[in-house]
Amino acid sequence: MVQQVDKVVTDTLKGKLKEIFGYSQFRGDQEVIIQNILLGKNTFVIMPTGAGKSLCYQLPALVSDGLTIVISPLIALMKNQVDQLTAFGINAQFLNSTLTKAEMTRVKTDALDGSLKLLYIAPESLTKEDNLDFLKKVKISFVAIDEAHCISEWGHDFRPEYRRIYGIIENIGKLPIIALTATATPKVQQDIRKNLQMEEAETFKSSFNRKNLYYEIRPKKDIKKQLIRYIRNNKGKSGIVYCLSRKTVEEVAELLNVNDVRALPYHAGLDANTRMANQDAFLNEECDVIVATIAFGMGIDKPDVRFVIHYDVPKSLEGYYQETGRAGRDGLEGNCLMFYSYDDIQKLEKFNKDKTVTERDNARHLLNEMVAYSTLGVCRRRQLLSYFGEYLEKDCGYCDNCNKPTEKIKVQEDVILILKSVALTEQRFDADHIADLLTATDNQYVKSYEHDQLEVFGKGLELNESRDYWVSAIRQLVILNYLEKDIENYGVIRLGEKGAKYLNDPYPITLQKDHNFDEEEVKPEDDDKEAVNGNGSAHAYDEALLGMLKALRKKVAKEKN
Ligand code: ADP
Ligand code: MG
Ligand code: ZN
Numbered sequence: 001m002v003q004q005v006d007k008v009v010t011d012t013l014k015g016k017l018k019e020i021f022g023y024s025q026f027r028g029d030q031e032v033i034i035q036n037i038l039l040g041k042n043t044f045v046i047m048p049t050g051a052g053k054s055l056c057y058q059l060p061a062l063v064s065d066g067l068t069i070v071i072s073p074l075i076a077l078m079k080n081q082v083d084q085l086t087a088f089g090i091n092a093q094f095l096n097s098t099l100t101k102a103e104m105t106r107v108k109t110d111a112l113d114g115s116l117k118l119l120y121i122a123p124e125s126l127t128k129e130d131n132l133d134f135l136k137k138v139k140i141s142f143v144a145i146d147e148a149h150c151i152s153e154w155g156h157d158f159r160p161e162y163r164r165i166y167g168i169i170e171n172i173g174k175l176p177i178i179a180l181t182a183t184a185t186p187k188v189q190q191d192i193r194k195n196l197q198m199e200e201a202e203t204f205k206s207s208f209n210r211k212n213l214y215y216e217i218r219p220k221k222d223i224k225k226q227l228i229r230y231i232r233n234n235k236g237k238s239g240i241v242y243c244l245s246r247k248t249v250e251e252v253a254e255l256l257n258v259n260d261v262r263a264l265p266y267h268a269g270l271d272a273n274t275r276m277a278n279q280d281a282f283l284n285e286e287c288d289v290i291v292a293t294i295a296f297g298m299g300i301d302k303p304d305v306r307f308v309i310h311y312d313v314p315k316s317l318e319g320y321y322q323e324t325g326r327a328g329r330d331g332l333e334g335n336c337l338m339f340y341s342y343d344d345i346q347k348l349e350k351f352n353k354d355k356t357v358t359e360r361d362n363a364r365h366l367l368n369e370m371v372a373y374s375t376l377g378v379c380r381r382r383q384l385l386s387y388f389g390e391y392l393e394k395d396c397g398y399c400d401n402c403n404k405p406t407e408k409i410k411v412q413e414d415v416i417l418i419l420k421s422v423a424l425t426e427q428r429f430d431a432d433h434i435a436d437l438l439t440a441t442d443n444q445y446v447k448s449y450e451h452d453q454l455e456v457f458g459k460g461l462e463l464n465e466s467r468d469y470w471v472s473a474i475r476q477l478v479i480l481n482y483l484e485k486d487i488e489n490y491g492v493i494r495l496g497e498k499g500a501k502y503l504n505d506p507y508p509i510t511l512q513k514d515h516n517f518d519e520e521e522v523k524p525e526d527d528d529k530e531a532v533n534g535n536g537s538a539h540a541y542d543e544a545l546l547g548m549l550k551a552l553r554k555k556v557a558k559e560k561n
Contacts, residue, residue: 010035012063017055020062020088027052029204033178034060037142042201043178044193048208049325053180054081057144061118062090064141067111070120072146073159074298078120084301085118094120095131111138123161126168135172142176143169145196147298149183152191166196177201182322185487186389208388213327213334215380216400219517220341226522227252227311228259230337231289237306238282241291242323244312244347252311253291266292297323303330310338315348316366317373317387340374340517365491372475377406377512386479387487407513411473412506414463415482418474419503421456422483422495425449430491431478435460435470468514476511 013034017023026034028047033056036043047053058081061068072078078094085092093107093116110116111134125131145151150159169175179192179201193199218226231239241256243249246267256263264278264287282290283302290296294314308327314320320338328334345367352363373383380399382392395402421434429437433445438460446457460470474493477483482499486492495503 013059016059016063020090021055021059027055028206030056030059033204036202036204037176037178038064040142040176042176042196042198044189044198044201044203045178045180046189046203046205047180047182048206048210049182049322050210050329051182051206053146053182056180057142057146057178058085058090058118061141061144066114066139066141067116068118068141068144069126069135070118070144070146071123071126071162071165072120073122073150073157073162075122077146077298078122080301082118082120090118091116092118092120096122096125108134111135114139123159123165127161127164132168132171140172140175142178145177145179147181148179148192148196149181149188151195152188163195182325183318185318207385208321208390209381209385209392210325210328210334211396211398212331213324213336214398214400215324215336215384217338217340217374217380217515219520219522220339220344221522223311223339224255226339227309228256228261230307230309231256231261232259234307234335236288238285238302238304239289239307239309240296240305240323240326241289241309241311242296242314243291243293244344246293248311249291249293256289256291261289262287263289263291266290266296268293268295294319294323297326300326301329302326304332305329306333307335307337310336313338313340313344313348313370313374315363315370317369317384318366320370320373321384321388338374342371342517345371372472375514375517376472376475376479377401377514378476378479382479389487391481401512405512406515409511409513410508411511412508414460414473415477415509416503416506417456417459417463418470418477419482419495419499421454422493422499423503424454424456427492427494429493431471431474431485431493434474434493435467438470439465439467441467472514473511477509480509482509 010031013031014026017026028051029045030052033043033045037057037060043056045053045056057068057070061070070078070081072081075094075096075098078096082092082094091110093110095104095107099107107116107119111119121131145162145165147157148162150157150162151165152158169177177196177198179196179198181188181192183189189203193201227241241252241263243252246269249265249267253263253265264281266275266278266282268275270278278287278290279296279300281287283300305327308324310320310323314323324334324336327336348367349364352360355363369387373380373387376383379392379395379402381396385392417438418434421437422429425434425437429445433443435441436443437446437449437454437457440458440461449457464470474483477499478485478493481496482502484494484496484499486494
């Protein structure tokens with residue numbers, strides 16, 4: 001019986017996918033996920049940005065009886081999806097404080113008479129008494145909780161109101177829940193499951209490997225020239241340039257404009273209308289490049305972004321992954337370039353001054369990971385995936401480190417020494433502390449062990465003097481899976497299964513030398529034209545203004561039609 005239902009459902013689903021969305025294939029686990037929620041089971045979806053999470057609740061909403069509630073953290077996100085669904089001819093609306101009384105009444109009437117299929121709502125609105133009273137009268141199919149990591153304090157966008165969602169759902173009635181997130185760390189996942197009381201929920205986690213993205217890091221020297229050169233080589237393509245501060249955003253946008261690049265700024269300091277207009281201009285291809293702070297991007301669905309540039313070093317690998325993830329969402333070319341300098345790291349450290357001790361430790365830890373990712377000579381993809389708890393068997397062959405490897409070194413004695421240290425310290429140290437131990441750097445952790453009992457104390461100095469070398473080697477052994485790092489537990493290093501075997505039967509392992517960005521040269525490319533500097537020629541500036549004016553007129557004309 002169930003199987004029969006499945007068959008009918010499957011045929012209907014494929015048909016609807018084509019009929020409504022125009023897609024001929026499900027992507028990844030979409031179909032099983034949809035079936036799971038249609039069977040009324042709680043469902044947990046972890047997929048990277050751009051994988052197609054929305055469809056996992058949009059489609060079942062359409063084939064279910066009743067209304068689907070979609071909880072989403074941002075009005076911009078809701079608006080985006082509602083606009084899209086409306087364009088597909090679906091009755092979807094949102095409920096938030098921006099609605100007029102008349103619009104509110106319309107939403108409620110449509111919900112009550114059953115014509116409304118999806119209702120987007122922020123948790124703040126969900127907790128409002130009259131909204132709650134109204135929802136109790138509506139037939140509801142299931143609840144989708146998008147960006148579910150907002151539930152967790154360990155996530156990067158914690159929203160306290162998200163913690164109240166479960167109580168409200170219970171209040172409305174016992175409803176199936178589908179929770180979706182692109183955050184992969186186990187601690188956040190556990191928090192979500194616990195908070196939504198869906199420990200038993202089937203979890204669908206897809207790989208975080210974005211095969212079409214090319215990861216690259218260059219030294220942050222002559223950055224203006226490098227940036228212009230890069231964008232000129234990608235002329236006419238869509239791209240995002242992320243900067244740390246609003247001020248830099250403005251400067252870089254202007255720099256690009258005077259260099260004939262159609263670029264617009266985006267940051268939270270601009271008024272809402274300007275932000276919206278600039279975002280639309282980017283989506284409608286009236287400008288090629290958006291220069292932005294991290295305020296830009298969540299929920300923005302432009303499939304053909306060809307490059308994402310980090311002008312400044314981001315605060316965490318999570319952020320970096322999210323932001324680079326906006327490139328190549330259509331599966332075609334996507335280039336991710338980051339400019340790195342240790343100055344940036346120090347700048348970011350300064351921002352942490354006023355934080356609490358725990359916050360500061362956490363921020364420092366995230367930055368440490370960023371430094372390691374940037375400077376290690378190992379395949380970038382292997383590093384990123386290892387950070388998200390995935391092990392990649394081989395180098396990817398499609399990143400800068402694979403393309404232009406740093407010097408290789410073969411080691412065996414060093415590896416044995418490291419693995420032994422991990423075992424001898426009862427797997428309680430992180431990479432830094434193991435390196436301290438090996439190089440006889442005294443600190444409180446190392447002191448907690450009796451040195452003379454630890455045969456490895458200071459032994460690293462005999463093989464290689466630099467502490468940095470040992471930190472790098474340990475990190476590489478993690479990526480190669482000889483060691484395991486517990487990201488949720490202060491980055492403590494444990495001996496993996498592979499590592500334990502290795503100690504019994506060692507062999508030479510190839511490690512990569514780190515990048516030394518102070519010494520790396522910026523290679524001029526052949527077609528390098530001298531870039532005009534930001535505060536440069538007035539003539540170029542006038543032309544840029546003219547160009548923007550033209551684009552604006554075109555936009556106005558389009559809106560009139
Ligand atoms: P996520 O929420 O996981 O970041 P989205 O739901 O915004 O991703 O989807 C990303 C893009 O993938 C959208 O442009 C969406 O229309 C597209 N998409 C989703 N499912 C499919 C599919 N089965 N076939 C083709 N495109 C799809
Ligand atoms: Mg999404
Ligand atoms: Zn690689």
